[in-house]
Amino acid sequence: MAxxxxxxxxxxxxxxISSRELIKLVISNQRDHxxxxxxxxxxxxxxxxxxxxxxxxxxxTKDTTKNYDPGEAMILIRKSLEDDFLNADLFxxxxxxxxxxxEHGKVKIRSNQPAMKQxxxxxxxxxxxxxxxxxxxxxxxxxxxLNSNFELRxxxxxxxxxxxxxxxxxxxxxxxxxxxxxxxxxDMGSGKGYLTFALYxxxxxxxxxxxxMTGVESRKELVKICNxxxxxxxxxxxxxxxxxxxEAELAKVDILIALHACDTATDDAIFRGITSxxxxxxxxxxxxxxxxxxxxxxNDLKGILKHGxxxxxxxxxxxxxxxxxxMEAHGYKTKVFExxxxxxxxxxxxxxxxxxxxxxxxxxxxxxxIRAIKEMFGIKMHYLEELFVTHxxx
Numbered sequence: 001m002a003x004x005x006x007x008x009x010x011x012x013x014x015x016x017i018s019s020r021e022l023i024k025l026v027i028s029n030q031r032d033h034x035x036x037x038x039x040x041x042x043x044x045x046x047x048x049x050x051x052x053x054x055x056x057x058x059x060x061t062k063d064t065t066k067n068y069d070p071g072e073a074m075i076l077i078r079k080s081l082e083d084d085f086l087n088a089d090l091f092x093x094x095x096x097x098x099x100x101x102x103e104h105g106k107v108k109i110r111s112n113q114p115a116m117k118q119x120x121x122x123x124x125x126x127x128x129x130x131x132x133x134x135x136x137x138x139x140x141x142x143x144x145x146l147n148s149n150f151e152l153r154x155x156x157x158x159x160x161x162x163x164x165x166x167x168x169x170x171x172x173x174x175x176x177x178x179x180x181x182x183x184x185x186x187d188m189g190s191g192k193g194y195l196t197f198a199l200y201x202x203x204x205x206x207x208x209x210x211x212x213m214t215g216v217e218s219r220k221e222l223v224k225i226c227n228x229x230x231x232x233x234x235x236x237x238x239x240x241x242x243x244x245x246x247e248a249e250l251a252k253v254d255i256l257i258a259l260h261a262c263d264t265a266t267d268d269a270i271f272r273g274i275t276s277x278x279x280x281x282x283x284x285x286x287x288x289x290x291x292x293x294x295x296x297x298x299n300d301l302k303g304i305l306k307h308g309x310x311x312x313x314x315x316x317x318x319x320x321x322x323x324x325x326x327m328e329a330h331g332y333k334t335k336v337f338e339x340x341x342x343x344x345x346x347x348x349x350x351x352x353x354x355x356x357x358x359x360x361x362x363x364x365x366x367x368x369x370i371r372a373i374k375e376m377f378g379i380k381m382h383y384l385e386e387l388f389v390t391h392x393x394x
Contacts, residue, residue, distance in 0.1 A: 005107040010078060017053070017070050020044060021092045027080050029087040030173050031103070038337070039172070040080060042073070060337060089175065091115060091370045098175065113204050130160075131167045131206065132198050139197040140235040163198045168264055169339065170199070170282065174207070174255075177279050181210055183254040188245045188269045189261050190215030193226040200238045200255070211255075215240040216248040245269050252276065259284040267384035272324060273353070274330045275393060281308055281327065281353040284339050288312075291319040296378030305367050316349075318377060322370060324351055326384050329366040331358030 016022040028039040041056040045067065057064045068076060081088060081101065088099040091114070098110040140146045145156045145163075149265030152160055183200070183205070187196045196215045203209045217223050217240060226240040226361035241248065245261060246268045266285040273281035281313035292315035297305055305311045324334040332353035341351035374382065 003107045005109050006081070008100070008103075008185060009088070009090070009097065009107075009109055010074070013077070014074060016090070016092050017044065020051075021094070022219045023091040024089075024245060025091070025092065026076070026089040026172070027058065027077070027087070028089070030085055032084070035349045037084070040085075042077070048289070063222075073321045087172070087176075088384040113208055121199075130164045131171070132160075132164050132201060134160075137201075138236070139193075139201070139229050141227040142195060142199070142232060143192065144195075161196065163194055166195050166339075167198055167202050168193045169337075169350065171202075173280055173282075174203075176354060177255075178211070179209065179211075179279070182391075183211055184250070185211050185255040186248075186250050186257065186272075187215045188215070188256065188258040188272070189265070190217045190222075190224060190226065190240060193240065195212070195257075195259060196226070196238070197229070197233070200235055204235075204237075211237060213238045214250065216243050216245065216250075218242065218244050223332065238272075245272065247313060250276070253278045255280045255282075257282045260286040262287045264383045267323065267387065269343070269388040270327065270351075270353075270384060274332070275391075277355070279355045281332065281351075283311060283323075283351045285316075285320055285323070285349060285351065288316040288319040290383050291315045291322070291379060294377075294379045294381060296380075297376075299376065301376075314377075318373065318379075320351060320386060322373060322382050323351075323384055324380075325366045325370050325373075327351075327353040328358070329363050329370065331356060331363070 013022070013025065022044050025042040025207060026039060026094070027042070030037065030076075036059045038060065039058045041058065043054050045052050045054045047067065050069070052067040052069060055066050055068060055073070057066070062133060081099070086101045090097040090099070093114055096110070096112040096115045100108045100110065126292070134140060134146055134150055134152055136150055141148065141150060145153060145160050147153055163369045185199070186221070187199070189198045193215055196213070200211065200213050203211050203213075215223075215226060215238070217226070220242050223240045223242045230240070243249070245258065247264050250272070253273060256269060256276065256278045257274035258266060259282075261269050261283070263286070266283050269283055270281060292312060295305065295311065295315060305314060322338060324336055327334050333356045335352045337350055337352075339348045369387070370382075373379070
């Protein structure tokens with residue numbers, strides 16, 4: 001790729017590797033959206049044979065790891081960006097650089113303040129650095145993930161890893177957004193607040209942004225507990241309110257989160273995000289009852305769906321597939337992928353929608369696909385679609 005900006009980025013990366021200042025390189029946004037390879041995370045490590053670049057290849061259902069010497073690594077990185085991916089985030093202790101490549105080959109570099117602390121130890125067996133640190137972390141202590149000495153409780157290890165995995169998943173999407181000062185984040189159905197606090201911490205502490213964040217939860221006792229913790233952690237722009245997804249009062253929404261909202265509550269959340277013009281919508285659906293009741297298959301699929309377990313799984317796929325298509329029909333670029341399961345539910349699917357300027361052809365195609373799928377499975381009404389009809393919104 002003959003481009004001055006691209007070469008500058010590669011030279012900067014080479015310099016950081018040589019000076020051992022590279023913290024992490026994340027290559028993402030695949031050119032071929034059908035590819036199983038979603039991203040590559042690259043870090044420096046020291047092994048017996050010397051300094052190597054550790055490549056973690058992240059696929060839909062697994063991660064694989066390989067080590068390369070710096071020369072070979074640079075060839076692979078350049079090839080990945082020329083052939084397979086459009087974005088790269090370069091982290092050092094002095095700055096964060098983002099490489100953006102358009103589908104037409106235009107290249108831009110954005111420079112931001114450092115988002116990670118410099119690594120001193122590159123040994124292969126060093127403890128993995130987490131996005132959410134435990135050191136003097138008041139909210140993790142108050143939530144019971146850490147003890148009074150800010151040490152991780154053994155029985156809460158899975159929860160701590162889940163919190164970090166959640167932020168790692170959202171990180172590339174959030175970095176794509178150009179958010180105004182004082183942007184609004186709504187976490188619908190925030191529960192005990194584990195993920196709400198972590199996201200606020202990441203946005204303010206790691207990215208240095210100034211969000212106004214609201215956690216909406218129907219259980220008053222949890223709202224009180226979370227507000228008390230927010231006060232102790234000095235999270236001044238994080239508040240928790242009592243309410244439900246459908247009726248909660250929200251002045252404005254730039255990012256809407258709804259994790260494990262049951263059945264059509266997920267649709268209510270998506271509807272609120274779309275009608276608010278949210279730049280980012282993140283949902284982890286739960287309990288897909290509505291579409292299963294609507295299924296009325298007359299074609300050859302009837303022989304398969306006579307089995308209850310297969311009908312249930314098909315209903316889940318159809319429900320979340322239609323949700324993604326409805327979002328695309330309203331100008332969102334969507335991704336559906338696996339999320340870590342929780343103690344509350346075995347469901348581990350996540351739907352993410354990024355607001356873009358939807359092209360008429362894409363919108364038309366999405367609407368046609370929705371109609372075809374409904375016809376194939378005999379579905380007369382899809383709750384999310386119906387919300388737009390009820391509120392007379394096209």
